Amino acid sequence: MSTFRLLLRIFLFVACLMTAIPFLTDIAAAEIPEVPGFYIAADQPGAWPDILRSLGLREQASDHARVIIAPEGSGVEPGLMKSRPDRILILEGDSKAARALGICPTSRHVRVRKVRDAHRPTLPIVWEKAMDVPVFKVPREAKILLWDCVHHAPLMAVLQTETGGVLWIATSPGTHGYERYPFILQTLLEMGLKPMFESRRLWAFFDPAFQRDRDIDELACEWRQMGLASIHVGAWDYFEASTVEDARLRKLIEACHREGILVYAWLELPHVSVKFWNRHSQWREKTALKKDAEVGWRLLMNLANPDCRRAVVEGVRSMLERFDWDGVNFAELYFDGVEGIRNLEEFTPLNNDVRRDVKAAYGFDPMELFSGSRRDPGKLRAFLEYRVDLAARLQELWIEELEKMRAEKPHLDLVLTYVDDRFDSTMRDAIGADAARSIREIDRHDLTFIIEDPCTLWRMGPKRYTEIAARYRPLTLRQERLGVDINIVKRNNAYPTKQQTGVELAQLIRTAATFFPTVMYYYTGSIGPMDAPLLPVASAVVSQVERFEDALMVESPYGVGVRWVGPATLDGKTWPVQDGERVWAPPGKHILRCAIPDAPPLVTDFTGNLESAVTKPDGVEITYNSQSRAFARLSHKPLRLLVDGREDTLVVRGRYVLQLPRGGHMVRIFW
Numbered sequence: 001m002s003t004f005r006l007l008l009r010i011f012l013f014v015a016c017l018m019t020a021i022p023f024l025t026d027i028a029a030a031e032i033p034e035v036p037g038f039y040i041a042a043d044q045p046g047a048w049p050d051i052l053r054s055l056g057l058r059e060q061a062s063d064h065a066r067v068i069i070a071p072e073g074s075g076v077e078p079g080l081m082k083s084r085p086d087r088i089l090i091l092e093g094d095s096k097a098a099r100a101l102g103i104c105p106t107s108r109h110v111r112v113r114k115v116r117d118a119h120r121p122t123l124p125i126v127w128e129k130a131m132d133v134p135v136f137k138v139p140r141e142a143k144i145l146l147w148d149c150v151h152h153a154p155l156m157a158v159l160q161t162e163t164g165g166v167l168w169i170a171t172s173p174g175t176h177g178y179e180r181y182p183f184i185l186q187t188l189l190e191m192g193l194k195p196m197f198e199s200r201r202l203w204a205f206f207d208p209a210f211q212r213d214r215d216i217d218e219l220a221c222e223w224r225q226m227g228l229a230s231i232h233v234g235a236w237d238y239f240e241a242s243t244v245e246d247a248r249l250r251k252l253i254e255a256c257h258r259e260g261i262l263v264y265a266w267l268e269l270p271h272v273s274v275k276f277w278n279r280h281s282q283w284r285e286k287t288a289l290k291k292d293a294e295v296g297w298r299l300l301m302n303l304a305n306p307d308c309r310r311a312v313v314e315g316v317r318s319m320l321e322r323f324d325w326d327g328v329n330f331a332e333l334y335f336d337g338v339e340g341i342r343n344l345e346e347f348t349p350l351n352n353d354v355r356r357d358v359k360a361a362y363g364f365d366p367m368e369l370f371s372g373s374r375r376d377p378g379k380l381r382a383f384l385e386y387r388v389d390l391a392a393r394l395q396e397l398w399i400e401e402l403e404k405m406r407a408e409k410p411h412l413d414l415v416l417t418y419v420d421d422r423f424d425s426t427m428r429d430a431i432g433a434d435a436a437r438s439i440r441e442i443d444r445h446d447l448t449f450i451i452e453d454p455c456t457l458w459r460m461g462p463k464r465y466t467e468i469a470a471r472y473r474p475l476t477l478r479q480e481r482l483g484v485d486i487n488i489v490k491r492n493n494a495y496p497t498k499q500q501t502g503v504e505l506a507q508l509i510r511t512a513a514t515f516f517p518t519v520m521y522y523y524t525g526s527i528g529p530m531d532a533p534l535l536p537v538a539s540a541v542v543s544q545v546e547r548f549e550d551a552l553m554v555e556s557p558y559g560v561g562v563r564w565v566g567p568a569t570l571d572g573k574t575w576p577v578q579d580g581e582r583v584w585a586p587p588g589k590h591i592l593r594c595a596i597p598d599a600p601p602l603v604t605d606f607t608g609n610l611e612s613a614v615t616k617p618d619g620v621e622i623t624y625n626s627q628s629r630a631f632a633r634l635s636h637k638p639l640r641l642l643v644d645g646r647e648d649t650l651v652v653r654g655r656y657v658l659q660l661p662r663g664g665h666m667v668r669i670f671w
Contacts, residue, residue: 196545199227205266239315246323332418420457421435451468517558541560561585574595575592584610607630618670621667641668
């Protein structure tokens with residue numbers, strides 16, 4: 001080999017090496033994110049695992065854990081924090097570590113029941129059981145976050161030291177974790193704890209009567225950041241056309257689509273609309289007291305009457321045609337109210353059509369059951385079973401009608417929201433519910449079955465969703481089409497707050513998301529600014545995670561967003577679905593590694609169920625499935641779209657939010 005050729009090869013090798021060094025340096029400098037975890041310095045962990053798992057934290061050895069919990073009497077030394085300066089130490093009550101920090105009990109004790117939290121000072125917080133608590137002296141530099149209303153004794157405080165942060169509480173958090181200190185999770189986030197995982201698969205009901213003072217564009221943006229994939233809008237306000245209200249709804253749908261949020265029409269039949277009620281008194285439902293059935297907020301119509309049903313079908317069809325809906329949520333078609341025959345002012349249906357039908361089938365007028373001093377048990381049982389059958393038949397008729405409407409708009413998803421009668425079996429006789437029969441609609445129609453826990457269960461803890469799941473899973477093989485509805489509302493005789501918030505809310509979402517693919521809640525306005533950051537974190541389900549020197553293994557049944565800075569590879573291939581702060585991984589087990597910096601994110605958000613994504617020189621290829629249309633937020637303006645190898649029309653909402661068809665597809669997006 002000539003000297004010239006040798007020198008040329010050496011030059012080219014060095015040039016290539018110099019070119020590669022920046023990329024290699026960037027990859028070496030990039031760090032695999034830490035998996036935040038907790039360690040409990042006690043044999044009995046109490047409620048702490050349930051509390052901290054709501055933020056996606058996992059139990060770890062003390063050397064690696066970001067959060068150390070020292071229950072009262074555990075004997076943890078303050079020096080434990082010196083091993084890492086960002087550690088958070090949680091102390092309960094009196095301990096050697098607390099005293100070393102200047103948190104010391106005095107000889108005075110107080111009886112604590114009503115407390116106030118600095119996060120929401122006007123929110124009444126009441127412990128179900130009063131406790132005898134020492135009055136603690138805390139250092140001046142500590143920030144007191146919770147105190148006793150009567151004696152102003154400090155009950156929760158944060159102290160920043162040179163070696164980390166300290167969260168002190170005067171007692172244990174309670175058996176379930178949410179009985180005494182609602183805003184522990186918010187406090188940990190304020191102290192710098194950054195959860196690793198996030199989800200954007202929640203659904204929420206939106207009642208158009210509320211939040212009317214909010215800017216629609218701001219609302220849509222907030223909803224997506226809160227982890228919402230869809231909102232379900234009360235459609236009764238749009239049953240009849242209205243220039244003003246129709247324009248508002250169209251603006252709402254457009255704003256949601258620009259954020260990649262699906263919008264469903266939420267039907268609450270037999271409530272149709274206020275105008276329909278006023279115009280058609282002849283079709284009003286009747287209670288057992290022969291009065292018009294105005295039960296709570298619902299104005300109930302007699303859908304057993306063929307003329308009434310035809311009018312409502314035409315109205316629903318018109319409403320679905322006027323707006324760009326993504327789906328229909330057919331909710332709560334049974335009979336009011338939840339007290340059954342104990343409250344005859346709400347007990348239905350006793351309209352003339354039902355009375356004639358029962359008379360012909362069973363030989364008696366059901367109104368007889370409510371006019372005398374004694375009821376015939378056999379006749380009452382026959383009528384209660386008739387109600388169950390009538391509710392199911394009406395529901396089946398309506399699903400068939402909605403299927404006809406979907407034939408005209410094939411992109412529409414169908415959802416059936418149905419109150420639970422398996423966990424609370426009293427609902428069958430009270431309102432005519434039969435979930436075991438209704439859930440069969442999953443097999444007959446392509447729909448999602450949402451189980452709503454009745455108001456009789458609202459005071460129960462988050463673990464009720466474990467029991468509800470156990471009762472419904474055996475009823476269908478279509479586990480992926482099951483969901484649950486959480487009512488986040490004010491409750492009677494509930495502790496520590498009337499409405500679920502903080503730790504209780506996070507545990508509700510976390511437990512429900514663990515056992516159901518779809519979780520929704522009522523309603524969008526129930527979630528305030530304090531709780532909003534908890535929703536995407538609590539709804540992220542990760543079954544396994546392990547950090548290696550150069551990789552992160554994550555397994556999730558539904559897919560998850562992983563906190564990540566810079567480009568990433570997934571299973572050895574450049575992964576284009578990330579937004580600069582998170583990598584959005586599909587369901588299953590995957591290996592994430594740092595990638596070279598010349599691989600920009602191409603898909604920054606996606607609402608469907610992602611299966612795979614591949615970077616192409618001129619765009620990206622995505623495989624997905626979706627119950628409704630899907631939305632992909634892109635980093636570049638799309639110029640061309642192939643769906644399953646065929647040219648398709650580009651529908652772009654806002655800045656590069658591409659609308660994709662319902663179902664399972666492979667799409668190729670070109671820049």
